[in-house]
Amino acid sequence: MSFLLAQIELRDRTGGTDSCVLENGFCPTWIRENLSEYVEPTQRHLELVVSSVALGFAIAFLLALLAHRRRFLVGPITGATGVLYTIPSLALFALLLPITGFGFLPALLALSGYNLLVIFRNVMAGLDNVPAEAKDAALGMGLTENQVLRRVELPLAIPEIVAGLRIATTTTVGLAALAFIAGAGGLGGQILTDPNFKSNIVVAGGLCVVMAILLDLLLVVAERVASPWKRATA
């Protein structure tokens, strides 16, 4: 675990004369003066979340399309991504670090890996729930398999796909707090620089929560825009 400790450098607190700060309390003044310290970790955190959900989605989506046409692949893919999901993140970092070295890459790979299962499952469920008669009518009218997929199946699967993305995004915001272990920074690192200081914990933790909520909201809005028929018939 020496690699772990290597990533943490305890920081000198500025404003050391304030009694609130000395007592590790919740200090609005300190927060206001030091908020800029959190900008870079927040950006970093967001980058990690967005890129790993995007990568996870890209891979899981392709896997789902593959399994949709070749049903026998559903079991193996669910199994493989399920195993990936159960590996503790520390262990996964430890496995990746010798190959990738410290930094953004191992965190990205690990976090993407965790997203595969839930996104794959939701894309599959979305495609499976498309009414059989809609597909039948589409084929019967002369749409090719690919046209049926693009024009009928995928649009109808959007609600389930977005549901998967929402779960993936929310969990990744939390998981990414451990990414600093792999040297990727983020809000997790910020927490550990001063783990006894309430103000620090509240701000870093709060930013995580706000980020999760905002991203979730973004996805909800995107879904509503992409599937107007759901709203019209609800």
Add this chain to the structure above:
Amino acid sequence: MDAATLELRNVSKQYPGAAAPAIADLSLEVEAGEICVLVGPSGCGKTTAMRLINRMIELTGGEILLDGTSVHSRKPSELRRDIGYAIQQIGLFPHQTIAQNIATVPKLLGWDKARCTNRVEELMELIGLPQEMAERFPAQLSGGQRQRVGVARALAADPPLMLMDEPFGAVDPINRERLQNEFLRLQAQVRKTIVFVTHDIDEAIKMGDRIAVLKEGGVLAQFATPAELLMAPADDFVEDFVGADRALKRLALERVRDIELWPARMVQVGDPNVKARELAAQSPTGHVLLVDEGSRPLAWLNERDLSFDKVGPHKGRVASVEVDDLLRDALSDLLQDQVLYGVAVDAEGRVAGILSVEIIAQFLGDQGPGHIEEAAAAADRIA
């Protein structure tokens, strides 16, 4: 696009794992521009036969020719764009508006936007839905409305062959009747080749130029015109399927204008009564019909009404039927009015002749066993 001819040659379909073939050996020739109705009990293979034509199911034996060319010589997706298909379960796309649903095949064929929009408007009109409904989603329509959209969608690209699997199954009787009539009127203009599946013999008789009655296993029990089917069922199965009231069903095949009516003896106000009495004597009803200048019926006049010099004004109740009415409906109107004859009028209300229960009885008697001979005895008012 013109209509296509369709020929099924010794077609068979064995579903994998099924004990008996769904269709054993079916041969059928459908002429261009004709409505061929496939009718038969549930599970006899109607849907299977239909889906073999557009290759939604691949046959296990025989051959299907569209305009003389095997359907197997073309890519399924291209073949299907030339064949309108309304599936039994409707299958509208829930995420698309009605307009988008209807424009599916036109879009596949690369029609431009204006042409698609025009076509959608035309079809909305045809199926009797208000234009503003085009922007709704399928879930916002009733089952019957959805089914009509399904038919419109199949018609959209004006295909030379249409396959329609129980297209009016989910529509209430009144709207079904309307849709059937609309459809027949449309067909009279466009003359498509249509394969129409139903398990309702009345619908088959109404819609079909020819009817293929199928038995279990896709066996063709009879392939004939509706009149032939009703007059000479090939076997007990067909006779049973057609029903005990087949004599009456024949009345649904003909319209009032199709049979020979009694000539109407007509007079106008001011005509000399001598002439009127002469006419009354010639009339099979024993009455003359008072009409206005436009030949529209006003009243029946009897001996007593003609006792003066000239025909005077009269007001009466005249039972009438329209020449476009089905004989069945006309007979029903006569019975409803409790009269044995009525005036047949054209669309403008002008007298075309006299329809009587006797004429109808003769019509039935001429072409098959007559069941209502007694009804023909008297040609006068019942009441």
